[in-house]
Amino acid sequence: MMAASGAPVAARRGLLSGLTSHPSLREFEHDLLVFRRGWHSYMLSGLSQPFLYLLSMGIGLGLYVNRNGGAPGGVPYLNYIAPALLVTQAMMAASFESAWPIMGKIAWEKTYLAALNTPLGATSLLAGDMMWIAFRAVLLSVLFFVAILVFGAVSSPLAVLAIPVAVLTAMAFAAPIIAFTATQKTDQPFNMLFRFGITPLFLFSGTFFPIEKLPLFLQPLAWITPLYHGVSLARGFSLGQVDPLADLVHVAVLCGFAAAGLTAARITFRRRLEV
Amino acid sequence: MAGRLPRLLTAGSVAPADRRYHRAVPDTRPPQDCVIHARGLTKRFGAFMAVDGVDFDVAPGEAFGFLGPNGAGKTSTMRMIGTVSPVTAGTLTVFGLDPAHNGARIRSRLGVVPQADTLDNELSVLENLLIYGRYFGLPWNESRRRAKELLDFVQLTERSGDQVEPLSGGMKRRLVIARALINEPEMLLLDEPTTGLDPQARHLLWDRLYRLKQRGVTLCLTTHYMDEAEQLCDRLVVMDKAKIVAEGSPRQLIEQYVTREVLELRFNRDEGEDGVAGAADDSSHIDHQLDGLAERIEQLPDRLLVYTADGDATAAAAFERGLRPASVLVRRSTLEDVFLRLTGRSLIE
Numbered sequence: 001m002m003a004a005s006g007a008p009v010a011a012r013r014g015l016l017s018g019l020t021s022h023p024s025l026r027e028f029e030h031d032l033l034v035f036r037r038g039w040h041s042y043m044l045s046g047l048s049q050p051f052l053y054l055l056s057m058g059i060g061l062g063l064y065v066n067r068n069g070g071a072p073g074g075v076p077y078l079n080y081i082a083p084a085l086l087v088t089q090a091m092m093a094a095s096f097e098s099a100w101p102i103m104g105k106i107a108w109e110k111t112y113l114a115a116l117n118t119p120l121g122a123t124s125l126l127a128g129d130m131m132w133i134a135f136r137a138v139l140l141s142v143l144f145f146v147a148i149l150v151f152g153a154v155s156s157p158l159a160v161l162a163i164p165v166a167v168l169t170a171m172a173f174a175a176p177i178i179a180f181t182a183t184q185k186t187d188q189p190f191n192m193l194f195r196f197g198i199t200p201l202f203l204f205s206g207t208f209f210p211i212e213k214l215p216l217f218l219q220p221l222a223w224i225t226p227l228y229h230g231v232s233l234a235r236g237f238s239l240g241q242v243d244p245l246a247d248l249v250h251v252a253v254l255c256g257f258a259a260a261g262l263t264a265a266r267i268t269f270r271r272r273l274e275v
Numbered sequence: 276m277a278g279r280l281p282r283l284l285t286a287g288s289v290a291p292a293d294r295r296y297h298r299a300v301p302d303t304r305p306p307q308d309c310v311i312h313a314r315g316l317t318k319r320f321g322a323f324m325a326v327d328g329v330d331f332d333v334a335p336g337e338a339f340g341f342l343g344p345n346g347a348g349k350t351s352t353m354r355m356i357g358t359v360s361p362v363t364a365g366t367l368t369v370f371g372l373d374p375a376h377n378g379a380r381i382r383s384r385l386g387v388v389p390q391a392d393t394l395d396n397e398l399s400v401l402e403n404l405l406i407y408g409r410y411f412g413l414p415w416n417e418s419r420r421r422a423k424e425l426l427d428f429v430q431l432t433e434r435s436g437d438q439v440e441p442l443s444g445g446m447k448r449r450l451v452i453a454r455a456l457i458n459e460p461e462m463l464l465l466d467e468p469t470t471g472l473d474p475q476a477r478h479l480l481w482d483r484l485y486r487l488k489q490r491g492v493t494l495c496l497t498t499h500y501m502d503e504a505e506q507l508c509d510r511l512v513v514m515d516k517a518k519i520v521a522e523g524s525p526r527q528l529i530e531q532y533v534t535r536e537v538l539e540l541r542f543n544r545d546e547g548e549d550g551v552a553g554a555a556d557d558s559s560h561i562d563h564q565l566d567g568l569a570e571r572i573e574q575l576p577d578r579l580l581v582y583t584a585d586g587d588a589t590a591a592a593a594f595e596r597g598l599r600p601a602s603v604l605v606r607r608s609t610l611e612d613v614f615l616r617l618t619g620r621s622l623i624e
Contacts (some may be wrong), residue, residue, distance in 0.1 A: 023379075023410075023412075026406075026409055026410050029406070029409060030395075030406050030409075030410075033398060033402060033405075033406055034395070034397045034398060037397070109393070109394075109395065109396055110391055110393040111393060111394075111395045113359075113389060113391070113393050114389070114393035114394070114395070114407070114454075115410055116359050117357060117359065117382060117385070117387035117389070117455075118382060118383075118407065118410035118411050118458075119379040119380075119382050119383050119410070119411065119412065120379075120410055121378070121379065273359075274359065274360070274361060275320070275360060275361075
């Protein structure tokens with residue numbers, strides 16, 4: 001669909017009209033219209049990031065790790081971290097997009113306020129932007145997966161399931177964060193959230209090394225964060241190691257975070273926008 | 276362009292001038308005949324009373340204004356009418372519908388020009404209109420057709436492909452008005468439409484609003500500019516401290532609350548023996564000297580406003596009594612005088 005992005009709106013009228021019969025899809029459509037301007041650079045960075053990570057971590061660092069026996073189970077380090085990086089990239093992007101850009105729509109450019117003067121309500125705006133964040137997570141994850149394939153870092157056909165896992169993980173972060181965003185007056189807390197929340201999770205949720213290597217008291221902490229579950233799930237699929245019961249728990253935790261976040265966001269959006 | 280908005284045209288024919296109110300709105304008027312019907316309308320934010328039990332009706336095709344200083348409750352009232360802010364207490368119907376249950380239906384028939392421009396800086400001028408049409412459920416081609424007409428109407432066709440950010444304040448305002456018209460609304464809500472604009476931009480905007488009114492669009496606006504209220508409004512209410520303190524046409528309000536003319540007298544303070552204190556003594560002394568010459572005298576920091584039917588005659592009489600003001604000005608009364616009378620302070624402060 002994005003391939004036609006450079007074309008005039010009229011050329012894509014039929015497709016978009018078909019897409020948007022429900023009001024909540026109009027905000028998604030708005031984001032799509034904005035995206036038409038910057039999609040080239042977005043796709044380019046979406047494709048170059050995984051190459052850089054896989055090259056430096058997977059190949060570079062991997063050389064050293066593999067010399068010492070590789071990742072747990074003797075798996076090549078590249079294959080070990082590739083699905084984890086895919087999930088964390090989607091999670092980081094979605095977290096960012098539910099913070100600053102949403103704050104802008106609420107408080108800076110106030111485009112939400114303009115939209116609220118139309119038949120759209122706060123819940124339609126929330127739904128539309130969640131769809132948009134999910135859509136971008138799909139784009140990024142597909143690009144990342146392409147890079148992984150280029151590096152030949154998959155051990156199982158199930159690896160492709162890392163894409164939906166990444167999107168679900170992205171939602172498990174985006175939903176609570178967007179709920180939080182709607183309660184904030186300034187963007188100051190976002191810096192704290194990323195510095196002390198998102199970045200540590202990226203580093204310590206089993207992305208680069210198993211959480212069993214963490215100090216014992218920190219391990220339960222990893223368990224209750226959604227990223228650990230996303231990473232474990234994606235890695236399992238990618239390495240072809242499926243454990244139905246554990247995987248079910250992982251999915252349940254991710255869905256739980258997303259659902260709780262959405263419920264909270266519905267409330268905070270209405271409180272913020274319908275006053 | 277004028278003939279291309281059919282709904283606006285037909286609505287115009289049902290609102291001849293004689294249907295407008297000339298006195299306080301009777302409570303008996305059925306709400307479904309009014310575009311807006313409010314009784315005891317109240318908005319509270321926690322302990323803060325923003326709108327305190329106001330009553331007003333707006334008839335189809337009317338240009339109705341809320342006049343008042345900042346913080347009087349104008350914007351809160353407008354947001355309740357626009358169904359984006361829930362009513363705390365009282366009755367409100369818009370197009371005969373209840374905002375609490377029919378918000379989306381009401382909004383689909385409204386055009387809103389908020390105080391802040393709320394334009395999307397990431398989209399072009401044309402795209403801002405296009406997507407807004409989509410928000411109202413218009414097909415792309417219809418949205419595009421209307422957007423182009425409206426850009427023409429607000430004289431922005433040449434900027435249609437440009438980004439929004441570099442536009443001047445007046446252009447942004449016109450774009451917001453065009454945006455508010457994309458759904459061919461029956462009523463336009465304008466919250467301080469010309470605040471911060473230069474005189475040229477204000478007059479162009481007033482002209483466009485006047486044309487819309489001619490086509491039968493109901494206008495409901497807030498302003499703290501007297502000249503704007505006199506230019507645009509058939510009828511207005513003056514709000515102060517969350518309440519409506521007066522209601523009528525601009526002319527009626529002037530007749531009711533002030534005299535036909537105002538004599539402005541300026542005295543040179545430096546001539547007083549003790550400076551400012553002396554001047555204060557002087558003015559009470561002057562007040563006394565003007566006894567019986569005027570209906571009412573308003574003392575401002577820099578001048579006296581003498582309310583009288585005949586300013587020239589009063590000025591001559593004051594001279595006869597030996598008053599020697601530094602400057603004399605006779606002018607017709609304006610809404611600003613009404614406001615001074617009603618609230619005891621200058622409006623734009």
